[in-house]
Amino acid sequence: MDPVIVVGAGPVGLTLSLALARHGVPSVVLDEGPGKDEQRPARTVILREDTAALVERLAxxxxxxxxxxxxxxRSLRRKQVMRELAFGEQMPSPLHLAQHELTGALREAAAGERLIKVAVNSRLDSIEQESGALTAHTxxxxGTWWRGSFLVGCDGPxxxxxxxxxxxxxxxTSVERHAVAALRTELPWPGExxxxxxxxxxxxxxxxGEVVGRPxxxxxxxxxxxxxxRSELVTPDILVTRIRETLAGWCAGSTPPYELLDTxxxxxxxxxxxxxRVGRVFLAGDAAHLLGALGTQGLDEGLRDADNLAWKLAIAWHDGPHEALLDSYQAERRAVVAGRLRAADQALPILRGGKGLRSYVAGSARGHDALLTDGHLGHGALGAPGTYAESPLAPEPSEAAVDVGTAPGAPVRDVRVTAPDGSFVRLRDRLGLGHLLVVLIAPGTGVWERRHWVSAGVMPRLAAAVTALPHEAELLVAESYPGAPAHSVLLVRPxxxxxxALSGVHPAQxxxxxxxxxxxxWRTARRPGAPPEQVDRPPPPWCTPERDRHRCAPVAEGPYGPRPLCGLRVSPVLLNSPLPSARSPSRVHRALPGLLARFPRTFRTVSVSAPASPSLVTAAPTQRDLLDFVRRSAEDHELIASLPLDPEGRTWVxxxxxxxxxxxxxxWPPGTGTGWHDHAESVGAFLTAxxxxxxxxxxxxLPADGWKTLELSEGVDRERTLTAGKGxxxxxxxxHEVLxxxxxxxxxxxxxxxxxxxxxxxxxxxxxVLRLETVERPEDWQ
Incomplete structure (x- = not known):
């Protein structure tokens, strides 16, 4: 499967690539710059608790x-203190740092990740989509062509x-404008x-009439x-004067010593x-949205975009695209950002609308202060992490659901949990690993060793239910969770x-x-380790008796019924259905003329294949399913050895x-090949055995029809060598052509x-120059 192409090597693009790597998905990051970030102390980012934990986990x-x-x-109006807040365990502090520090740490992490390739000095100029992949040119x-499974634009405004x-x-445009300065000094409120x-x-x-100071x-x-x-630009002299006036106003009239670093x-x-989203291409971060008025942070939302999209792309990459899952990215994230913008647009006329009614309403100043505090600290409609209660991924209401203090669709609280190996970890440390989390709230488990309670009470039944889920899941146990009754079961997204949240163990719900x-x-395949009787679906085809065989020789309908075909040990074959013709269309089964002459009757397909794998699905197979099939078949050495080879031409079954x-x-005899061709609307896979x-x-x-001759542009040719085991x-x-x-x-x-x-x-x-010669249909080769 081709890697995911991430356009843009800023914080959002690097976060997405690292999140994909954590899910086991390779990516290529296209960086139009030289790979180094300008150090600007005045260009900083403020990360809320959840996004700070995300980037620290990935970096x-x-x-x-x-x-x-x-x-x-603290917030002041004139000389009056309007509000003072202390940060601690109940109200975690935001993280404030220079953007180049954040980007540098993420770059360093990406450089050490084998699943990530960063291509510097690569500016995107075209995208071509197909149903199963896409191509980007930089x-x-x-100048390079890049082949990818998906592409995500994280390339800024x-x-x-x-x-x-x-x-x-x-x-x-220009909702707000701020003059900015970074300086080193001492203020009366250290750390505040x-x-x-x-x-x-x-x-x-x-x-x-407003200034914000952030350490x-x-x-x-x-x-x-x-x-x-619509004010004029601030000149350097005016800015220096503004700095001195502000520092003096905060320090009892005298300007303290300071070092100006950046403006x-x-x-x-x-x-x-x-x-x-358009097909296989997605937008994230500033490419999808811009916001930042009233203290809100656009980068925060961009990092949440990356976190939301990464696990969905990972499932699509590993198991094949599922449109409802991929569409939910836009449905969830765009709704949250749109709500944030609406809240800001409603507050801006009140806070920035000049004098008027608000000047005469008693207590309005405190209300305004509360709105601004919410925006700066990430609370309320202006800043709190978004919830996905109306998401298309939300389950139907259940009688077994229970209120646990966290609304469905909201981020879970970070609590201590017991991992499957018995160690104590934070719940957030188990996120982003490609699986669902099932958390049982079991008071007292933190006191006893895991071996004492892992096989007691509801644990065996819950473990069986987790094993039967349609996607890999990890079972964790927490001694408590804010607002959750004992024995509640929480299901958490990656x-x-x-x-x-369910009141006890309810496998069906x-x-x-x-x-x-x-x-x-959308999946009908059984997870590895899940017995068919634990799956509330029709059993997959490899569980049925008629397929419960590993090997069978091809058979022919003779005068006395089916009989083995001369002991030839090949998996299911249809010997009288030649492959679409190649460079020598008249060569059909040159190695088998004697066999065909001795058995003139029609050969039938035996419904047996290579050893079955749970990755097979009864729905339309994806490219990944096909690649898995050809890989397993190529590993069947008896099957490969049973194919007759002819030095004069290709043979096939x-x-x-x-x-x-x-x-x-x-x-393929030495020196043979297919010639240039395509496969129309079919997707496919092949592998060298x-x-x-x-x-x-x-x-x-190429255009579907209406042409006979095309002149190809430069840079469209691709070449790859497929040794044994490669596909x-x-x-x-x-x-393509294969040689x-x-x-x-x-x-x-x-x-x-x-x-x-x-x-x-x-x-x-x-x-x-490419020329269309013929169009062959099934009746031409069967």
Whole structure:
């Protein structure tokens, strides 16, 4: 399976690639820059508790040394203290750090991850989608074509991905503007963040009457002055004067010593992309939305985008795309961000609308202060982590559901749990590993060793129910959970959002909730280790008696009934159905003419295949299913050895592929090949079982009809060598040729296509000119 292409190497893009790697999915990160970030102390990020834990988990490091966790928050109006808050266990502090520190840590983690490739100086300029994959082209010192399973645009507010997809990005421009300075100094409130409105001292130049001071590490502060709408630019001299006035106002009239490190102007826009998904391409972060007024943090939402999308892409990558699951990314995340923007738009006229009614309403100042505090600290409608109560992945209401203090769809609380190995870990440490979490609330388990209670009470029944779930799940035990009654069972998504909470062990309801969280009943395959009787579905085809066989020789209908075909030990074959013709279309089973002459009757397909695997599905097989099938078949050494080989031409027998797919075992004499062709609307996979094959392919998708000759552009050619054990899957309309370039050795390969080949278009090629020669249909080769 091709990797996921991530466009953009900022915090969101790197977070997504690391999250995918944690799920076992490879990715390519396209970075249009040189791979280094400019150090700007005035460009900082504020991460709430959940997103700070996410990036620390993925970067495998703590940001306590490079960032600051505030000890408190205070807000003033004129000279009056309006609100003071102390951070602690009940109210965790946000994490404030320079953006280049965050990006640098994520880059370092990505560099040490074998599943991530970062391509620097790679600027995207085109995307071509197919049903089963896509291709992206980058320009730079070495223009490159990249083949991927999915592509995610994390390339910022001027997103190239969004423009290539022609997605509208409506919204409001210059909602707020701030003059920004980073400086090292000492203030009367060490470690506390400060919001000061209606400043009691005179200010030079344009002023919005509001300044925010937020501490960073190493005695550094970031100060933000709100600028009035449509004001002139702030000159360096005015900014220096503003700094001195503010520091003097906070320090009893005298300006303390300070070191100015960096300055800038920060402009806030509010925009929301109309669509976040087009086929296999997604948008995330600033490419999908812009926000930041009233203290809200756009990066926070971008990191939540990455966390939400990663586990869904991972399931699609491993098990095949499921449209409902992939569509839920836009349904969930866009709704949350849209709600955040609506809340800000409703508050802005009240807080920034100038004088008027609000000046005469008693207590309005405290209400305004509460709104701004929510935005800056991540509370309420302006800042609290979004919930997915209305998600298409939400399960149906159940009588067994119980209130546990966390609403369905909301992020779960981080509590201590007992892992399957008996160790104590934090619940958040088990997130993002590609599986669902089932948490049993069992008071007293923290006192006793796991061996004393793992086989007692409801544990065996719950363990059996977890084993039978439609997706891999991990069973954890917590001694307590805020608001949860004893023996409650919590089902948690890989991104940490609660699916449901049940009052005890209810296998059927737990299964239904897990199935809903995965997008509905789309899998019919049994999980490894789950007995068929524990699955509330029809048993998969490999559990039926007629398939409970491993090997059978092909048979022929003779005058006295079925009889073995000369002892030839091949898995299911249809010997009188030749493979679509290749360079020598008249060569059909040259190795078998005697056999066919001795048995003129029609040979029938034996419904036996290679050893069954739970990855097979009764639904339409995916590219992954086909690749799994050809890999297993290639590992069947008796099957491979049973194929007759002919030095004069290719030989083949037909196999029965998974889910009604068409499959073939093919022998390749030295110097033979297929010629250029495609497989129309079929997806497929093939793998070299012995010897070595070479595939030449085109990364461009050809028009379906209406042409006879095409001139190919530069850079569309792809070449790969497939040694024994190597294979690939491909999507619809994949144009390629397969060759055995050896001068002395045969090669053998296994191929599978779904749906069964409706047609094959054959081409001739001279240089860059491709010419359509023939269109073959099943009746032409069967």
């Amino acid at each position: 495998r490091t703590s940001f306590d040394a490079t960032g600051a966790r505030w000890t408190g928050w 320009r730079g010192p070495k 001027r997103s190239t991905v969004r423009k290539l997809l022609d997605i509208r990005f409506p919204g409001r 963040a400060l919001l000061h409105r209606n400043l009691p001292w005179r200010t030079s130049g344009p002023s919005g 960073l590490a190493d005695g550094v502060w970031r100060l933000d002055w709100l600028l009035p709408p 800038g102007v920060h402009t806030v826009h509010h925009r929301l992309a109309r669509r976040w 991104d940490g959002h609660l699916v449901t 737990l299964y239904a909730a897990a199935q809903a969280a995965l997008g509905g009943p 037909r196999l029965e592929g998974p889910g009604g797919s068409e499959a073939w075992l093919i022998g 012995s010897g070595e094959l070479k595939e030449n392919s085109l990364s461009a998708r 690939r899957a491909f999507g619809q309309h994949h144009v 055995n370039e050896s001068t002395s050795e045969h090669a053998i390969s296994v191929h599978a296509y779904y749906p069964p080949l409706p047609q094959i278009r054959r081409y001739s090629r001279t240089g860059a």
